[in-house]
Amino acid sequence: xxxxxxxxxxxxxxxxxxxxxxxxxxxxxxxxxxxxxxxxxxxxxxxxxxxxxxxxxxxxxxxxxxxxxxxxxxxxxxxxxxxxxxxxxxxxxxxxxxxxxxxxxxxxxxxxxxxxxxxxxxxxxxxxxxxxxxxxxxxxxxxxxxxxxxxxxxxxxxxxxxxxxxxxxxxxxxxxxxxxxxxxxxxxxxxxxxxxxxxxxxxxxxxxxxxxxxxxxxxxxxxxxxxxxxxxxxxxxxxxxxxxxxxxxxxxxxxxxxxxxxxxxxxxxxxxxxxxxxxxxxxxxxxxxxxxxxxxxxxxxxxxxxxxxxxxxxxxxxxxxxxxxxxxxxxxxxxxxxxxxxxxxxxxxxxxxxxxxxxxxxxxxxxxxxxxxxxxxxxxxxxxxxxxxxxxxxxxxxxxxxxxxxxxxxxxxxxxxxxxxxxx
Numbered sequence: 420x421x422x423x424x425x426x427x428x429x430x431x432x433x434x435x436x437x438x439x440x441x442x443x444x445x446x447x448x449x450x451x452x453x454x455x456x457x458x459x460x461x462x463x464x465x466x467x468x469x470x471x472x473x474x475x476x477x478x479x480x481x482x483x484x485x486x487x488x489x490x491x492x493x494x495x496x497x498x499x500x501x502x503x504x505x506x507x508x509x510x511x512x513x514x515x516x517x518x519x520x521x522x523x524x525x526x527x528x529x530x531x532x533x534x535x536x537x538x539x540x541x542x543x544x545x546x547x548x549x550x551x552x553x554x555x556x557x558x559x560x561x562x563x564x565x566x567x568x569x570x571x572x573x574x575x576x577x578x579x580x581x582x583x584x585x586x587x588x589x590x591x592x593x594x595x596x597x598x599x600x601x602x603x604x605x606x607x608x609x610x611x612x613x614x615x616x617x618x619x620x621x622x623x624x625x626x627x628x629x630x631x632x633x634x635x636x637x638x639x640x641x642x643x644x645x646x647x648x649x650x651x652x653x654x655x656x657x658x659x660x661x662x663x664x665x666x667x668x669x670x671x672x673x674x675x676x677x678x679x680x681x682x683x684x685x686x687x688x689x690x691x692x693x694x695x696x697x698x699x700x701x702x703x704x705x706x707x708x709x710x711x712x713x714x715x716x717x718x719x720x721x722x723x724x725x726x727x728x729x730x731x732x733x734x735x736x737x738x739x740x741x742x743x744x745x746x747x748x749x750x751x752x753x754x755x756x757x758x759x760x761x762x763x764x765x766x767x768x769x770x771x772x773x774x775x776x777x778x779x780x781x782x783x784x785x786x787x788x789x790x791x792x793x794x795x796x797x798x799x800x801x802x803x804x805x806x807x808x809x810x811x812x813x814x815x816x817x818x819x820x821x822x823x824x825x826x827x828x829x830x831x832x833x834x835x836x837x838x839x840x841x842x843x
Contacts, residue, residue: 433475
């Protein structure tokens with residue numbers, strides 16, 4: 420296989436810059452911006468949650484429930500943590516009848532500091548902590564999340580609640596490492612996720628759509644010795660550890676956002692301005708594009724990765740039109756001359772995608788399989804490309820997710836090469 424003219428393998432960076440190993444002269448380097456009220460976070464190579472300053476690329480080593488040997492580039496949309504005290508459980512959090520004893524700075528937190536809190540029951544009656552905030556008088560999708568670690572309790576019960584009995588309950592078993600129970604009343608569209616971190620920590624998240632009530636208890640938590648919801652009696656006192664509470668108005672969980680006294684917003688990651696007409700010479704006529712990516716599925720349509728000319732009239736685009744509905748486009752003169760299905764497997768997180776194009780022949784391969792093709796593509800009028808960007812090339816439709824690798828060739832690779840590239 421011929422050497423690509425471009426390769427992004429996230430490794431080298433500095434503030435506002437993400438380096439590409441190919442080409443080595445810097446022509447392919449990306450500009451990265453993230454002007455943020457709250458510094459963003461990543462998981463570093465040692466497995467700890469770590470702050471990253473504004474405009475610094477986030478190279479994240481978390482890959483599901485394991486640490487990866489190599490990082491991926493983390494790109495996220497603007498998100499706000501509505502829990503105004505994400506680590507301080509002594510302020511604003513409601514302690515039901517003072518039946519929870521709160522001990523701050525009890526154990527090493529997921530950020531590697533002595534900052535995690537111990538929650539210990541001092542009653543066998545219903546004992547829980549909760550955080551409530553205002554919302555609009557309409558059903559709204561939220562995602563709540565919290566880091567938990569086992570103390571003396573085998574279980575932790577969680578809830579999000581609107582008016583009266585409108586709620587969602589989830590229960591987590593520390594020993595089996597699973598959310599083994601959930602139920603809904605009035606709330607809808609429940610999904611949940613368990614992520615394992617180092618030193619026995621788990622990040623639990625659950626997504627739901629609320630009722631019309633103007634208050635939401637985004638997180639209610641109770642350590643439990645026996646199975647049960649937060650408002651049922653327990654057989655004995657017990658404890659667990661907590662850190663990093665978060666509630667977002669979104670249909671997916673994002674990286675942790677610290678708060679202390681008010682909600683905090685992490686602005687979007689923007690990654691663009693890679694290449695020029697010299698690097699991308701003739702790619703508008705013939706080329707191959709390979710991506711190893713993990714998209715975010717949050718119900719927000721239209722997120723793009725794009726090679727384009729200066730006014731975006733000529734482009735090749737991989738666009739996420741809906742959660743798993745991706746399409747590959749070639750635009751000439753602002754018209755989509757190619758529109759091919761590139762739908763992703765909902766049972767997989769990571770996807771290897773390769774596209775090859777030339778006049779009258781465009782094909783899309785995903786995870787080792789030819790997904791779609793056309794033999795009637797007129798791309799002869801396409802202008803020279805000038806930029807690779809993780810958006811639609813016009814400062815909109817920003818792509819979100821993780822990126823392990825992007826490679827581009829200025830030739831039409833063989834079928835065998837595309838299968839080899841994309842096989843998982």
